[in-house]
Every structure is written in structure tokens, then in C-alpha cells.
Amino acid sequence: MSHNRYSRQTLFSPIGETGQEKLKQSHVLIVGAGALGTSISEILARAGVGKLSIVDRDYVEWSNLQRQQLYTEEDAQNRIPKAVSAERRLKQVNSEITIQGHVADVSVEEIERYITGVDLIIDATDNFETRMLLNDASQKYNVPWIYGGCTGSHGLTFTVIPEKTPCFACLLGAIPMSGETCDTVGIISPAVQMVTAHQATEAFKILVGDYDGLRNTLLFFDLWKNEQASIKVASMQKKECPSCGDSPSYPYLNKENQTRTAILCGRDTVQIRPPHMFERDLSTLKQKLQRLDGKVEANPFLINLSIDNQRMVIFKDGRVLVHGTKDITTAKSLYNRYIGG
């Protein structure tokens, strides 16, 4: 505080000194550290939100650098997990706040662990299944969350406040087929920044307690086509909604409804999660894999195995990414062959 780093923000009267203190006392959970996640976590870190938890299951690749603003060429070269690199960079940006990166896939166990003590959840994921999970957790634990999504030059966002707004399930209905989410239409960085500009501003309003200032609309834009829509969706709240209705069952918090495999958006990659969380002994596994007829590269967080024209990345938290396939059966058989269990 002695450096006066927040002076321009406290001069902005809706935040002020009081709001700044509230930001400092706040804990925000950011799920995903891709394009949206790196953008919004940098905004929130610079703004002085006291505690940021950032969870991501992936590692940095070259194709990320065009828009994922916290990462460098070195991160891509060394396949550094995004949560690790984001934490490192944000600590350089603001050393006065607490930043925790977690290399993990957010499923039931993880969200129930990470939501403790959190004031707000920011959706920076790339899939609807995780969003429905966040939506149920938000309702069950009474924590607001802010949806954001973008592809190409368009994006949309909505702020879910339990007991005040419809929830995401009320708006979306069922999860769209995977083909609709894993698009190959690309993305331009301004679409990302537009979404996070809205998400971050709504986040500030929530954290400083200015609930009357919230937008209360489903906001859509297409920057290339010059389209904009802002829709009042209060009437879409459904009494029988399984997440926010009169007798909620939180279906996405039921472990049986969670898949153990997932096809990663636009990546030609299948993720396999072991049935239980555990910490994999990477050094023992590395030794074992080095005896095979393939190429093994490792950093403290993961092992990269190239073998038989296939590539697999094995994380310390037990997960494995099988690259070069969208076929879950193929991925599972490779997993069983080289890693087992």
C-alpha cells in the first residue's frame, strides 16, 4: 500500500478506499487458466484482490501464446503447467496478494475442496460440463459465479447470483453436444478481452458489494460482425430447475454423472482421469518409461512420452493426456499399455 499502487482505482468512487479494502479481503476462485483465465486473473491480481486460486489441467503450448497473456515462449518450450506458470507470473505482478495455482482437473472432489472460503467463482473453462459443475456448486454453497465463453470474434457472459438470478442451467437447458463446444473456428484475442472486461467489472461490483450495479443481462457480442445483444433473462428462472429450483438435486455434483475421460476442446486430445485423486510418483514412472522404445522428457510437473507415433503427457495429479486422437477407446488402450491402472 505504501507504493500507492491502487490510487487510480480508489479514486474511482464506486470502489474507493472502502471498496479497495473489500477487494483485499476477498478470495476469488478462477477455474481455467487459458485465454479467459490469464486475462481475468491478471486484472484481478493488479486490482489487489487479496487471494486468487487458479486451477488448470493443461500445460502451455505454442498455440496458446497468441492470446494467453501470462505465458512465454519458454513456458511453451518446457511444457510448463499453466497453473504453475500463471502463479509465477502473477506473483511478479503483485507480491502483496496470495496467489495459488493448482494443476488439476476440476471435478466434484476438487470443486468441493476449492470452493471453501471463496467469495466468487470466475468461469474461465472451455467446456459446458465443468460450467454445470460450477453452477451446481455455486447454488449449493451460495457462491456467485460469472460465466464467460468465446470463440471466433464473439463471446457472451452472464453473472449468476444464487437466489437472485436464474442459474446457468435455467438458461442453457441441457449440455450441448460436444461438437458444438469443440469448435475449430479459432479465436481472436479481442473477443477474449471483451468477455473478461465484463466478467472483471461484474466481479468488482460483487466484491465491493454493489449488487444494484450488476448488469442483470445475458450479454452477447460479435466484434467482427458488429453485433450486440443484452437480454434480460429473469423470466427464464425455472421453479423445477434441478440446480436452483424449489427442490434442487445438484445433478452435476453427483460423482456418478462425471465422466472419467474428456475430449479436450479443439485439441485432438483425450484426457484420462484415474478414479481417485492421488499423487503420481513421476520419478519412478520416468525410469520405467525410459526402458521403453520411446522418447521421455520430464519437468518437475509432468512427463512427456513419445512412442509409436503417439504422445502422452502424464501429470503428477494422476491425469494423462493422450494426444493425436479424439477416440476414447484408443486413448484408454494406450493408457493401459504404457501407464496402467
Add this chain to the structure above:
Amino acid sequence: MTLTINGNAMDVPETVSSVSDLITHLELGSKRLVVEVNQEIIDKSMHAEQQLTNGDRVEIVHFVGGG
């Protein structure tokens, strides 16, 4: 007729008379949508019935998963 769609004027062919027709015309049929006509949300079950007239303001939003 001419509709204002997400803020922009757009001429649509004669074949478009209902919200469903418009969704098909815009090739949004496979997407999860929220549709508003003249500031009123049109439930999915009403898309086929809801007729459009010249000058209507239509907002069509489709959910995207990327991030």
C-alpha cells in the same frame, strides 16, 4: 422483410415467417439459444409458433463453450 438482429438491420427471405424459420435461415439450429423478440423472451417450445413481422427487433444469442 427487414428485421433488426442483434442491433443490425437484416433482410430475410420470404420463406422466413417464424422464429424457427429464422433460426434455420441463420444456421443456428444445432445450437443452444436464447431468443428475444421485441424485448420478450421466446421459449424454445414457442419458436415454431412465434411469427415475425417487418421491423421486429430480434436478439439471438447462442452459447459458446470456448474460453
